[in-house]
Amino acid sequence: MSRQNYEELFTNTSDAVWVHDMENNITLANKACEKLTGYPVPELIGKNVSQFLAPEALALFRQAKERLLRGEAMEQRYEQQLNRKDGSKAIIHLATRLIVSDGKPQAFQNIARDITEERKLQDNLRFYLREC
Template sequence: ELMEVEVALIFSLDAESQKLKLAAYEGVSDEFARAVDGMKIGEGFYGEVAKTGQAMVVENVSRDPRLTKPEVQKMRIQIQLIVPMILRDSITGILCIAMRRPRQFPSEDIELLTAVGTQIATAIENARLYEKERLVAQRLAVSERNYRQLFENANDAIWVHDLEGNIIAANEATEKLVGYDVKELIKMNMRDFLSDEGFNLAGQVRRKLLEKEPVEQPYEQRLIRKDGTEAILKLATSLVT
């Protein structure tokens, strides 16, 4: 609107196929849009700008020998200004404005449209990164939910504690094994249900794991239940990073 143009086209450059994908358009027919979508780098006006990274003003469009799409003639476009969209020194697409009547595009218009192209390129990249982060977060949520179900429903006792021995999480099988419920367990330390000998053994295993020394697993460990009875276990321990 600021430049009073009749046609506007935004292409994003697909790095894998090296083709220009029409992302948005205004003032042209759907037939025209389909015709110019997917042009290769170096093909026609748009492809040349994507290849060279140099702005281009095309006058007498319908008579220009570089014209490769007859649909442009049908739209009776007289003049086009095409600029690259550049982000971090890389061409990410092109921006084109055009008129069906004669006019001039002075250097000020070229500079303005180039600046607009950079803003659009930044916005597209931010949207792409946001969508990527959203998908990653969605997959992590699904993965975490699946892990939680496996953790909680496992037949074997599983618990997680920090390097100081403070319990962070435990499953239902652990409750049955030691006699404490999860709410009690997450307030406890491994020392609370290990003998001095067992606690020292746990410390040795932890040290070896941290120093990446081999640990024979499973190993025997003795736990003291809530009712004071002793349970002899075959235990496997791993670091969570």
């Protein structure tokens, strides 16, 4: 696969993909991040990831980062709550991996899938089943 193919895959995938550096600043983001957050990609670059996390989600974010830095594998996606530009909340399934170069941690790669609507449907179904 050529570099151009990889770039097209990154740009056009339906999942939000971004990279943030060791200080949590976004260095790379795809179009799906724009849809997820409400921010145009150029506005996302340089922003700190913590700006997008609900306060209760920051602790989970820090735990995931610490686990990866200790060398623990994170095979499972984990759920996070995200703040959008318009003030609404999104629920995402997030997979994060550490990017290492020359044996040193360099950045974190993140792949997120918006599950907000799916969660609302599940909650409505649970409510409906309890009421019946």
